[in-house]
Amino acid sequence: MLIGSSLKMYFSHARTLAWTREVADILATHSAPAAGVTAFVIPQYPAIPACVEIGSPVGLAVGAQDLATHDEGPYTGEVSGAVLAELGCRFVEVGHAERRRLYGETDDVVAAKVFAAERNGLVPLVCVGEAERGDRAAAVAECVRQIESALAAARAAGRYGEIVVAYEPLWAIGAPEPAGVDHIDAVCRALRAHLASAPEQTRVIYGGSAGPGLLTEIADAVDGIFLGRFAHDPRAFGAILDEAAEILAARQEETR
Numbered sequence: 595m596l597i598g599s600s601l602k603m604y605f606s607h608a609r610t611l612a613w614t615r616e617v618a619d620i621l622a623t624h625s626a627p628a629a630g631v632t633a634f635v636i637p638q639y640p641a642i643p644a645c646v647e648i649g650s651p652v653g654l655a656v657g658a659q660d661l662a663t664h665d666e667g668p669y670t671g672e673v674s675g676a677v678l679a680e681l682g683c684r685f686v687e688v689g690h691a692e693r694r695r696l697y698g699e700t701d702d703v704v705a706a707k708v709f710a711a712e713r714n715g716l717v718p719l720v721c722v723g724e725a726e727r728g729d730r731a732a733a734v735a736e737c738v739r740q741i742e743s744a745l746a747a748a749r750a751a752g753r754y755g756e757i758v759v760a761y762e763p764l765w766a767i768g769a770p771e772p773a774g775v776d777h778i779d780a781v782c783r784a785l786r787a788h789l790a791s792a793p794e795q796t797r798v799i800y801g802g803s804a805g806p807g808l809l810t811e812i813a814d815a816v817d818g819i820f821l822g823r824f825a826h827d828p829r830a831f832g833a834i835l836d837e838a839a840e841i842l843a844a845r846q847e848e849t850r
C-alpha cells in the first residue's frame with residue numbers, strides 16, 4: 595500500500611524539512627511500514643536531497659513533482675530524471691492536473707515524461723482524471739484513454755516498468771471534500787480491471803482532497819492514497835498510516 599503526499603508549492607523550505615522530519619519520526623515507531631505500507635513525500639525540487647537524507651533511515655520514499663522529457667542537454671530550467679534518480683528519488687509525478695492546466699502539458703508530453711521516468715529507473719505516478727463531475731462510465735473511459743496515451747511512448751520503446759496510476763478527478767482537486775466513496779470505488783475498480791492485463795506492474799491510488807478517514811472507506815478498491823492539503827498537519831499523515839496499518843492487520847487476520 596502506498597501513502598504519500600505532494601507538498602506542491604505550499605511550504606517554505608524550512609517547513610518542508612520540519613514536516614518531513616515529523617513524518618519520519620512518526621514512521622520510525624509505526625507498525626505500517628512492517629505491515630507493507632510505503633510512505634512517500636514529494637517536496638519541491640531543492641528539498642529533495644534533504645528529504646532523502648531524513649527519509650531513508652525510516653523508509654520514507656521521496657518523489658519529484660515533475661521531470662524533463664530529455665535526460666541531458668540544452669533545456670534551461672528543466673530537471674532531468676537522471677538527476678532525480680541520482681539524488682535518490684524513487685517516484686516522479688507525471689501529468690498532474692495542475693501541470694496540464696497551468697503549464698500546457700499535452701498527452702504527448704506526458705507520454706514522453708513517463709518514458710523518461712522509466713528510462714531512469716523512477717516509478718512514474720501517472721496522474722489521470724476526468725474534468726467534470728458526472729457519469730462514472732465516462733470518467734473511466736477518459737482515464738483509460740489518458741493511461742493508454744501516457745504509457746504509449748515507453749511501451750513503444752519496450753519499457754514496461756512499475757507504474758502507479760493516481761486517479762485524481764480534476765473537480766475533486768483543491769475542493770472542500772473528496773469525490774464520493776461510490777464514485778472512487780467504481781472508477782478505481784474499473785481502472786484496476788483495465789490494468790490487470792497490462793504488461794507493467796501497476797497500482798492505482800486515489801487523490802483529490804483526500805484526508806483522514808477516506809482510506810478506510812475505499813481500501814478494497816485502491817492500493818493507496820495520494821494526499822495534498824489535508825496532510826499538511828503531519829498528525830493527519832500519521833492518522834492515515836494508522837488506518838492503513840489497521841486495514842492490513844484486518845486482512846492478515848482474514849487470511850489466517
Ligand SMILES: O=C(CO)COP(=O)(O)O
Nearest residue numbers: 767768802803804822823
Ligand atoms: O492534487 C492532489 C495531490 O496530487 C490533491 O491535492 P488536494 O488534496 O490538496 O486537493
